[in-house]
Amino acid sequence: MIMDRISLRLLHAFLMLLLHLNPALGFISGVGDANVRCIERERQALLEFKKGLVDDYDKLSSWGNQDQKKNCCKWKGVHCSKHTGHVLELDLRGDSEKTQPLRGKFSSSLLELHHLSSLDLSYNDFNMSQIPKFLGSFNNLNHLYLLEAEFGGTIPYELGNLSHLESIDLSANNFNNVANLQWLSHLSSLKELVLNSINLSEAYDWADVVNRLPYLTSLSLSSCDLPPIAPSTHTHFNYSKSLTTVALSDNHQNSSIFGWLLNFNTSLVEINLTSNQLKGSIPDALGKMNSLESLNFDKNQLEGSIPKSFGNICTLSLLSLSNNKLSGQLVGFINILSGCAKDSLEILDLSLNQITGSLPDFSTFSSLKQIYVGTNNITGTVPEGIGKFHQLEVFDVSNNSMHGVVTEVHLSNLSNLWFLDLSLNSLALQLNKDWVPPFQLRVIYLSSCKLGPRFPSWLQTQWNISILDISDTGISDKIPKWFFDLPSTLQYLDMSDNRLEGLLHLFVFPPKMTVLSIAKNRFSGTASSVCKIRGGILNFLDLSDNLLSGHLPNCFMHLRKLLILNLAGNNFTGKIPSSFGSLSQLHTLNLRNNNFSGELPLPLKNCSLLKFVDLGNNKFSGSVPAWIGECLPLLNILILRSNKFGESIPLNLCWLKYLRILDLSVKNISGTIPQCFNNFTAMAQKGDLFSGIIGSNYTDSYVFDYDDTQEFVNDATVIMKGRELEYGKYLGLLKIINLASNKLTGKVPSEISSLLELVVLNISRNKLIGEIPQMIGQLKQLQSLDMSRNQFSNEIPSSMSELHFLSDLDLSYNNLSGKIPSGTQLQSFDAVDFTGNWALCGPPLPNKCPGEETPNQSDQPTDHDGNEDNEKDGDEFEKWFFAAAGFGFFIGFWGICGPLLFKSSWRGAYFLFLDDMKDWLYATKLAMCMKRLRWKFKKQG
Template sequence: MRSTSVILVRFLSIIATLLAISLCNGNTGVPCKDNERRALLMFKQELHDSSNRLSSWVGHGEGDCCTWLGVVCGNLTGHVRELHLGNYYLGGKLNPSLLNLSSLNYLDLSNNDFDGILIPNFFGSLTSLRHLDLSQANFQGIIPHQLGNLSSLRYLDLHGNYFEVNNLQWISGLSMLQHLDLSGVNLSKASDSIQETNMASNSLLEYLDMSDCRLRRIPGGIANMASLRVLNLSRNSINSTIPKWLYSLSHLESLFLSDNGLYGEISTSIGNLTAIVNLDVSHNQLWGEIPNSFENLCKLMFLDLSWNLVSGRASEIFQSLSRCTSSQLESISLSNSISGPIPKSIQNLSLLKILDISNNSMKGDVTEVHFTNLSRLQELFANENSLTLKTCREWLPPFQLHVLFLDSWNLGPELPSWLQRQKYLEQLSISNTGISGTIPIWFWNFSYLGLSFVDLSGNQLYGQVPRIVTAPSAVIDLSSNKFTGSLPLVSATVAVLDLSNSSFSGSIFHFFCDRMDESKQMTSLYLRNNHLTGEIPECWMNWKNLIVINLDNNHLTGNIPSTIGDLIFLQSLQLRNNHLSGEVSLSLQKCRNLIVVDLGENDFVGSIPTWIGKSLSQLMVLVLRSNKLHGDIPRELCRLVKVQILDLANNDLVGAVPTCFSNFKAMTNVSERSYTMSNSFFRLHGTYLDNVILMRKFNPAFGVGRFGVTALDLSLNNISGEIPEELTSLVNLQLLDLSNNLLTGRIPSKMGGMEGLEYLDMSKNQLSGGIPLSMSNLTFLNHFNVAYNNLTGPIPKSTQLQSFDASSFIGTKLCGPPLRENCSTDAEKPGGSRT
């Protein structure tokens, strides 16, 4: 019996091998038809075959096209039935000679590059097609309605192109369709037709993907797709409740509705989806408690309800999820407003691999008992809760984690010793967890542990840090501790290193200049708020991958080294509050990708370099405040059209405010500002705003976490002349400080049009006339000061201006609230002068 089974297995293996060979080269033993061979050669002629994948497509005489790569013929007829041309790096045009392949039922042109051409209309005449895959092939334009003629089509994939659709009526012609992927197709113009389309004819559809399609509503026709197993409508703009009919799709196995505007309470009817395996409704505005009907979802393996307004107690939620004795749950994500302790019933979810309960309001103790049966757990995200881990020092966890995030837990006072036994740990984040003392020697060999991400920030760790050895492209954050001594040497494999807010001291020479034979992978380096001394060395040649350098708030001296110009990828250079001197280094003009330059609060001398405006055209933040710079503000700075924060305060600058500051597009156009901020350094490396000194002028909560802030600070200089009228075109400017200068003339009458202003200070100048009436439109002001000027007349009446203290107007001849001095009846209107 055993020998018979072995022979059968071997026989089936041989058959499978022969079939595989047949599918690869199309050789069936029956030669292809002459007209079909010629058709394929014509098709090849107009293609760009850059990788020469179609080199076997040759021969005008006796060549057998069934042996060509990517061609599959019928076993008995020799007719070409399938073309497998995906991932062939093809381009060019698509010849209609394919119409001569009368038996063609499978066409795959995916993952090629057709350079934005349209789908040819003749595709709608390939009426034998059952499978059409044009995904990721760089087509664009309108999807031809002729595709609706492919009544035999079972599989259609158009995702990853640049398509638009005016209506979807043609889909109703695809009555045999089982798989439809339109993800990424722009369906915004087809919104109404989607509702009207008779999708009842698509009752065989099992897979439907309309993610990233700019949908504003869930298409009602989906209700008729009784066979649907996979539905993906994620990343659209659907602003509605989840329709009740969705819960009647009894065959549904995967439902993806994330990143929409869905709202309303999670319905108990969700328990009707008893076939569901994957459920993702994350990043919406669903609210209420998780219904008990979840206990009916016994096939559920993947559940993501995170980033909604879901509430409730953790005990009830996990009891509901674990009540099904045959629970298949492998992944749970519940980042919401869940409260209470984690129940011990969580151990019943013995198949769990991923558990994300981060960013909740959970409290209480977590012990060994909670993890008793979680031997398959690989990723645990439980950060930002008020939980306490209470395990004995000898505890041997039943799991081997790859990822562990326990930020803001109470783990202290010691680093958990059981971490040493986690053999596969790749990411560890335990910031702000009350750990103190020195770090044990075994922990420092990150490379041996396999760690590529380590965050121990915000603890009470002290002592010296030895040499850091890591896995490739590692991210290490040891900031906000109490480490002392000199900076540690790091292996070339470190990509991001943050040693900020500690007590490292001494020279930085060895850190940068030792082991000069190594080419560093590091992209981001944060050493701010330490006690580092000495000059910045000329050792930047092997640090050419750096994108971010932050040495703020140390005791560094000397000039900016010339070799810093070798850092051609540098986007952010922050050297604020040191004792650096000399002129601003000419070498910086080589760093043409700079977005942030902060040299404030140093001892730099000379004039503002004109090359900043010419060479650093990508700058969004330029801070030169509190130095010893002199001379005029160069007009070349007006070329910085992307600048959002320009701070030249507290220098010895003279001359007039350049009228060409009106070129700052990010301060004049809100869409320009939003675009540059959201697609730049700021989202990649965190907000810079918290570190800019001028942000302290705002309301304390202003700069935290905000993108797109715009600010212009020229205060504490010797700038003279009038405030240029052109400055009022900066309608999206939020901070404007011109105080402590020698400005004369009137306040521009259109300044009230700068409706984005939240901070405005023109105090301690020589301004005359009155406050323009238009300034009553400044409804967002939280700081306003025109004190110590030659201003006259009544203060315009507005909610904002009257809300400020009288000190904002002291030292002037203004009258009216909030000043005690009443305006005389013969006083002129605001903006004029008093007699």
Template sequence: MKDDGQWLSTLTSLTHLDLLSILNLNNSYNWIQAISNISALTKLSLYNCALSDHFISSQTLRLSKFKFPNSLSILRLFDNTFTPSLLFQWLSNVTSNLVELHLELDLVSGLLRSSTPATSNHFDITLQSLERLHISNYQITARDFKSFANICTLSSLEVFESDLTEDLESILHNLSAGCVTHSLQELDLEDNQITGLIPDDLSIFPFLKELSLDFNQLRGKIPDNITLPSQLKALSISWNSIEGGIPKSFGNTCSLASLDLSHNTLTAELPVAIHHLSGCARYSLQYLNLQDNQFNGTLPHISIFPSLTHLYLSENKLNGKVLEGIQFPSQLETLIMYSNSLEGVITDSLFHNLSNLKSLDLSGNSFVLEINRDWIPPFQLQVIMLQHCKLGPDFPKWLQTQKNLMQLDISNAGISDITPEWFWALSTRLHRMNISYNNLTGIIPDFPLRLTEYPFIYLAANQFEGSIPLFLRRAVSLDLSNNKFSDVTSFVCANDTAERLGRLDISNNYLSGLIPDCWENFKSLAYIDVSNNNFSGQVPTSMGSVLELSVLILRNNSLTGELPFSMKHCDNLVMLDAGENKLSGIIPSWIGSGLQQLQMLSLRKNHFFGSIPSSLCFLNGISFLDLSVNQLWGPIPKCFINFTAMTTQERFLTDSYYYHYYTVHHNGGSEMYNYDIIALLMWKGAEHNFNNNKLLLKGIDLSSNHLSGDIPSELENLVELVSLNLSRNNLTGKIPSGIGRLLSLESLDLSRNHLFGSIPSSLAQIDFLSVLDLSHNNLSGQIPTGTQLQSFNASSYEENQGLCGLPLEKLCFVKERHQESVVKSQDENDGFIQAFFASMGLGFFVGFWGIFGTILFNRSWRYAYFRFLNNITEKVMPR
């Protein structure tokens, strides 16, 4: 049945109506016409409702008669594509009761800048009682704020995400040119590109209570003599480039309740900054955020702010010991101080008056928590983050009293203890739990309880053993690596579907036998790491049913046989690492034809044989290819030139610094989560771990095989290669002359082949080259001169009998000069002899003068003549 919205007309008492994405081009007029009959309507939202130019052209006449309900006071028109002309018609019919208007700014732009009298009248009529105006997504200029300045009833103005690139002082000057200075209470210019300095007088808006300048490009110091509005309650200038310290005038703003200067480059001493806030603002301040700056010094007394509820001091340069007897305000709910260099002993007495505390984060400092074993805290925390703080060696018993916990991080806390059973019951309520990098022992009980949330659980680097319990299947991300777990079969092969588990890391355990072949119940699994165990047998066929799989790490087990054909269906794979196993057969052609999202492929140290399949050249997004230590033969494919990811300047594995996966809900919805990739790669001759934004390298490693033929000149086009290793093969021919085009190269190993000829002079052009090995070949000639190539150890060139020049002891400049002299002498002698015998054919007299004329007028021939005579004399009259 066609729904034209006419039934809305019967809802005469309806006050709020939100038509998010409901309208379309075919039914929008009928719906909107029905809205006009809802006499009690006060709030109307038409988000993303297909109100477009096509709609205008077909409905203009009817719309001109449309009337909004007289009761309408709030109108929201975000995410439509209609032009200003439609807006003018509509706003001309809006009642004078309208107090709140939300628009995309491209609509307002036409309205503000139109010069027609009719448009101006519409604008004035519509906005005569407007109190709140929210605008986004348009490139506005400072000049447009002159129009806002004349809306005398406006109390709240929000212009965000609008590419506003003007100077802040010009914006505020234009806005203060009208009557709005007497009404404006909230000004939000967040998330633009506003430039310039903070003006020294913000009191031009005397009734302003909230000012937000977050996420802009403001710079310089906040003026020491800055004047703030006397009624200002909230000031936020985060995510800019503000320097210096906090002016004393901030502390004299007696109504200031919230101050956010986070994510800048403020450099003052924290005790001085706190002192500057100790005026009358000390009594009103409730929220103070100074995180991610460069404040230094130790932690001062914060108890001077009796109303403070939220304090953020993380990611600064605070250092030294916490003052003995320091106290925090009793109203404090949030205390965040992670990632500083603070130290000292913290006892339970520090918290005795913090009964309102809900979030505590002291991570990344060097605190020692000496808590009485039987201590009962006065608070009920929701967040406890104590990473790197020393809590042990005993497991903190006071955690048992916390009934509202949502997040817990006590990783790397020096705890060496059996994990009590009550803790696992407590963990069933957590959203995030991290107890990794301790020395926790025991078997995790397999509770019949289900986790009430879908948590992130990190138990890595402990001594847990036994079977992995089933209740952990409900996690979103599960890291059990570096433990002593010995059984994963029951966890993987449980009957229920693991709907949301997206990341599973069971690497570095004592797992053995076959990898369980029942992965089809994992609907969201994007990351599987089973590396560094004792698994044997074949890779299970059901691994190919994990269709969301992006990362599969099978490295360093004893897996045999071929990779299953079913894995061709894992076409979301970004990374496949099956290295250091006993896999055999030819490299499957379906890797190239089916896994075209691959960016990292490692099959190193297996028993693969045959030629490198040309289908791998379909992997144009590949960034790192490692086929080393196998039994591959034949030539290096020339089609490696298709690896376009190695030819572009973008040197990251993806467009961002993180990877993500989606978990599927039972109702069909999904949720996105980020995860890290940690890749173990051969780098400069040794294994190194790389993760996310450090995965900058692009490399090819085909070493330790039986490859033959020339090094393809096509490799010269992979100009973003950082590492190239073709060593320990049977390659012949010359090093490509254009190898110097690989200007990003840091590591080059061509050793132990049968290469001949000279070292290309272009190699000296690669400035970043830090590892070079050309040893054990048949190279000859002089090593090209240049600071780069002479800086390597002589071992980089050894066992090349024909090579000479620094850094080798075998120098070649003397020999070359001698050879050059002999060649030149021979040429000159030949010329002399030819002239000599030619002269005899013309007669002695002519020949005599021909010879001596030539000798007298050609200096080099004069020397050749006397050498000639000397040689004759030595032959005729030997010594």
């Protein structure tokens, strides 16, 4: 018995020993999750959570009930404790490209995961549902990531119960406007706070809340519409000494933010205030931040120079002040930074300011790797000393006024260079044809530099190129054979505006190609090589103004992400391929000056995002499609000039409320001008100076944003007085209706007078009748008006004399009658502009109106009182007097007023000056009255 008891005790002790040693053995052996099974109730909770999700891509295929899948610790995204088997982390983060998101509901079954410390559901789709309040019950949660997960509603206040939370990211969701952030102040353990791209415009307490987080190290509230910080937040708190990173870009912060930042001057390492409303000079006190490594104040309105104290920040690695109003000599900026900062500074960006002078000597900056001074007023040459910077990676001096020659001496030691931008200067690259560069460039911008006439052979050695711009570089050569096999890394290629020759169909375009422009060259052959672009990511294709010919291949279904297609100025023939209908993202379609024929294919109506369509000078036939108005609602520009379209103008075009330019001068259109043209509301609203006619939010530019910015500018031709003028960057200012040279009948609808911002109206060479609209004088912005060669009758409306900006006018060959309205405006035009109207009279026509003839002097009565001689003396005096007065009037009037008559821009400016003077006098008088009132109240007080 005693032995049995001893044996039982030993067995019990042995079992207890095994029980305690098992986790340790597992830890020591490293088997971890492989031998630990998850807790059953937690496994069931995960399966229940899965039921609420739609998994289109089988991302959770490993989650199941089969025997081999019962251990949830082996499921994708599930991480368990190696000791206990409890689920500690759930990582179901989707693809940031949003191509493989989970969808559905957030099940409360996860509450069974009592030991959960990290939850990441970012980049999924929870269908605008609210973040569940029960998340506040996860007492052990340290990390919560719900970035861009399509949550909506309000942020639950219960999240403030997560007292152990160290990091939280709720960025880029669709929450309602957040009134306050008080729930954050309870997260006493929080170290990282990220709420980017959330509307916090009403969260005036944001800085107070941040001040209450004692362990916060990283703060990121970018693109939040964040209100300016209140000065009162600078005092009341014992500020954290742990805050190292502040990212508040793209908000409404003004210069008062500097005072708040200075409270963290001993801890801050990184500050990003890009795209705010910082004005004035940069405070010298910022130079006291002796731990600062990165300072980014891009895209503000800062003035002056860099504070002298910045040269003493010995830890400063990045200083970015691009796109401000900084001014002064570049050498002065460099001298300021020549303290201990010169030994740590790696990136210096002073681009897009008003800085002058020449490039200084950077030789003392031993750590400098990236130099950006583009778009300033830098002059002089590139110093040869730049070649000593073997550590230099980026060199950007673009868009300045530099000149001179760049040789191998400048480049031979730059073995680490990968970004070179010398574009938009007067620089010439004179490099030996056998020269082999020591670098492998990824980005090359040489636009407007002198590279030619031969094709630069050194490019053959650059096999890592991602962006290559050699546009307008004076190359007049055949494309070498080695160039036809482009590097597989190439994404952006611009060789436009040269005199390059070659067969386009020999090109092999890499699959990563995003931008391709070979416009304004002499490339020939067909466009069949377009079919070889199979990557499916091409955004921009410009083959315009070459010698290309033949039919277009029907393979555009491979280019579904195309935004801009410009094939103008070639000799393409045949019909538009039906595969154009696959270009559902297309914004610009330019096919003008070719020989396309046939009707517009119906699949084109699938291109519902089109904003710019120019099909002018082709041989298209049929009627103007009604579906243009129905299916292309964003259209800004529609040019169908010089084709073979017939029938009437479809009323559906009036649905195009964003239309700015309508050109239907196509020779065969009949019927009447629709009365609904007043629905072109964009023609009644003031325009902006845009750089093309495409882009988001109906603006007129599309930007390709790589390491640098390149803009595409649409252009269109406008007919004024028989002259064809081309507009590019100013195209957005024009509002045009051109219906010339058709067979239109009936009256001009009076509704056209409501298009108050119309700049050009051409309805010449039709069969229009009736009166000119009486209210045409409302079109104050009109610069060109051509109503010639119609059958208009009756008098010219008097309101036409109020068109002060009118510089081109043609009313010839109608049936107009009566006196040309008096005033300085209409009399400034030539008589030929009114000729062919037999009953029209008055200046500038030579024929006077009835009742205005000068009486004959022989018919004057004599003085019966015998005073004829005295009257002759008086007449003689009057002749001399009026001759002198007339001469004085001639000199005074034509010296001062004459230019106003014949120079439309002066005339418009003069009348605008009078309006401004009136406003100034009114404002001045008002200011004086207010000043008197304030003085009176002050005296009474």
